[in-house]
Amino acid sequence: MTTASIEPPQDTHPVGPARHERLSALVQQHGALAVLLIVSLVASLSFDSFATGDNISNMATSSAFLAIVALGMTFVIITGGVDLSVGSLFALGGVLAAWGSRHGTLVALLLPLAVCGLIGVVNGLLIARSRLAPFIVTLAAMLGARGLMLALTDEGADTYLIGKGSFLAELGQGTTLGLGNPVWITLALFVAGAVVLRRTRFGQHVYAVGGNEDAAALMGAPVARTKILVYALSGLLAGLAGALNAAWLASGVTILGSGMELDAISAVVIGGTLLTGGLGYVSGSLVGVLLLKVIQNVINQIGSLDSSYQQVVSGAFLAVVVIAQTWLGRRRQLM
Amino acid sequence: MAEATLRTLPLDKARVLHWLQRYGVYAGVAALLVVNTVITPYFLTVENFRTQAVQVAPVIIVALGMALVIGTEGVDLSVGAVMALAASVTALYLGYGLLPALLAVALFAAGVGLAGGALVAFVGVQPIVATLALMVGGRGLALVLLPQLKDLRNPALASLGSGDLLGFPYLILIAAALALLLGFVMRRTTFGRQLLAIGDSRPAAQLAGLPVRRVLITVYVVSALLAAVAGVLATARLQASDPTSLGNLMELSAITAVVVGGTPLTGGRVNIAGTVAGAVLIQLLTATLIKHDLPPSWTQIAQAIVIVAAVYAARGRGKR
Numbered sequence: 001m002t003t004a005s006i007e008p009p010q011d012t013h014p015v016g017p018a019r020h021e022r023l024s025a026l027v028q029q030h031g032a033l034a035v036l037l038i039v040s041l042v043a044s045l046s047f048d049s050f051a052t053g054d055n056i057s058n059m060a061t062s063s064a065f066l067a068i069v070a071l072g073m074t075f076v077i078i079t080g081g082v083d084l085s086v087g088s089l090f091a092l093g094g095v096l097a098a099w100g101s102r103h104g105t106l107v108a109l110l111l112p113l114a115v116c117g118l119i120g121v122v123n124g125l126l127i128a129r130s131r132l133a134p135f136i137v138t139l140a141a142m143l144g145a146r147g148l149m150l151a152l153t154d155e156g157a158d159t160y161l162i163g164k165g166s167f168l169a170e171l172g173q174g175t176t177l178g179l180g181n182p183v184w185i186t187l188a189l190f191v192a193g194a195v196v197l198r199r200t201r202f203g204q205h206v207y208a209v210g211g212n213e214d215a216a217a218l219m220g221a222p223v224a225r226t227k228i229l230v231y232a233l234s235g236l237l238a239g240l241a242g243a244l245n246a247a248w249l250a251s252g253v254t255i256l257g258s259g260m261e262l263d264a265i266s267a268v269v270i271g272g273t274l275l276t277g278g279l280g281y282v283s284g285s286l287v288g289v290l291l292l293k294v295i296q297n298v299i300n301q302i303g304s305l306d307s308s309y310q311q312v313v314s315g316a317f318l319a320v321v322v323i324a325q326t327w328l329g330r331r332r333q334l335m
Numbered sequence: 336m337a338e339a340t341l342r343t344l345p346l347d348k349a350r351v352l353h354w355l356q357r358y359g360v361y362a363g364v365a366a367l368l369v370v371n372t373v374i375t376p377y378f379l380t381v382e383n384f385r386t387q388a389v390q391v392a393p394v395i396i397v398a399l400g401m402a403l404v405i406g407t408e409g410v411d412l413s414v415g416a417v418m419a420l421a422a423s424v425t426a427l428y429l430g431y432g433l434l435p436a437l438l439a440v441a442l443f444a445a446g447v448g449l450a451g452g453a454l455v456a457f458v459g460v461q462p463i464v465a466t467l468a469l470m471v472g473g474r475g476l477a478l479v480l481l482p483q484l485k486d487l488r489n490p491a492l493a494s495l496g497s498g499d500l501l502g503f504p505y506l507i508l509i510a511a512a513l514a515l516l517l518g519f520v521m522r523r524t525t526f527g528r529q530l531l532a533i534g535d536s537r538p539a540a541q542l543a544g545l546p547v548r549r550v551l552i553t554v555y556v557v558s559a560l561l562a563a564v565a566g567v568l569a570t571a572r573l574q575a576s577d578p579t580s581l582g583n584l585m586e587l588s589a590i591t592a593v594v595v596g597g598t599p600l601t602g603g604r605v606n607i608a609g610t611v612a613g614a615v616l617i618q619l620l621t622a623t624l625i626k627h628d629l630p631p632s633w634t635q636i637a638q639a640i641v642i643v644a645a646v647y648a649a650r651g652r653g654k655r
Contacts, residue, residue, distance in 0.1 A: 130647060132646050132647065135410070137643065140640075140642040140643045141639065143636070147634070147639065148632070151630065151636075266471070275461055276461070308474075308478030312475035313475075314471050314472070315469065315473070318468040319465070323454070
């Protein structure tokens, strides 16, 4: 590593580096999509039940909740941070929505957003203003939010139900044009997320903070405000995903969401967002989520395989992606 | 840069903060002991102390390895998965006797540690992601090897879990011996010095000619081996192998113990005694809340507050 960086660049072909750089950027951005297409193609050729309307719509709906969480995580990771509290906030959001549904739809929707958003703001304040490590702050928030959720449900013994026929239940369980409502909400959120990240000043600040925080501060980007907003957004989206999931299941299930932060981080990283910050794609995270869900579905289709193989495959896949990313990134730095 | 103006605190305030950073965890343990002596019935009994110590021993063992990893400016999220893997492998190979089973466990754990260390040292992956992949994959592998809870009937394993020497359970003795050993390694050996140098500044350590990769890989292998020891001991105490739930959230408890014990997350410094005290502090806090019939939810919230407070107190120190 050191010897390579000390030597002067010896590439004499003027076209070489540019082509290489373009290629590695292409793999970085669309590698996951290519793998997704290949895996889906192989799966639909191998299993009759894979490419059926039912299976696809099921996969889409069950991906929707993780995708919403991964959208918020994408913003956080692009700033160079990480949010480990999303799994707990997801569970908390679901319980709050189900609890609030007894007091009307408005309460059921606003309560989880308000509480989870607030916890996100506290995370952001501790990270941006007190300069504590994101990893440890959100770890504490993960514990605290789970504690709050358990306190609300009498240590997990109470399960609040969402009445049939209410607007909330319709939001979670209803379908429009053959796809579940959560899928449409997720797509809308991703379009909005992509526009915010690519076309707004806030989005540019997110990239700038992740690329080089000191440089961003010197250029006059509001570093602290951007970070606080990013963690607030992540908390909000995790709460929303939890609320929608509760509406889909018609109850606030307390055991959900553990390990979800890891799935979300995996999806974001697989989608081509760099964990070091400064580079990332909202669309990639969506592809990452779909890829994880397709792998899970394929393993379920192979009846003889235990579902724990899914974890082995996901872990190995994450490792491969990260190695590839690091390698591509290093190639790019050397040139 | 903005801190320059904030740093001109009154001297005694700075001194109080410094004292808190260094001795806060011991003061916390002492305060909890005093409070419990007064308000908790039957707290000052040998039986109670033994129970608390046996419960905290696996956390201490895992936290020792975590402290080394955090000293290199890394983190090891795979420790819980390694504990589960150790439980599965113990159950699989116990038929050949305890010693072969322990050897197999050590091999598996060293494999996980090598993989994590190689990803960090050779490929240059961030520790949090490398060990995240191993955490997901390791727990999956543990479940593939042994899908559900299995009772273990082996007298040697049972005596390891519940036997004692002069009234001290083996669990406590092993944890204490490992803590002393690692304290010695960190203070008195070249390896300890090299580890801290790498944690302080990896490029500088590399330029100084230190064997950076070898030390990093060793650290992750040691962390995995210690987690495996904790996994075997916990399995021995349960007399059952439970890969589904053994070691769940252990990475969290271990990181908490290390951070509360005054080891900064920024690397370059390892506080072994503080780590042990940190684990004891969390254990006492949990025990206090439970003994006074406060539900587990409160325990988690209290733990979250302690973590943030500890990191907040330590933040000035980490920057230098």
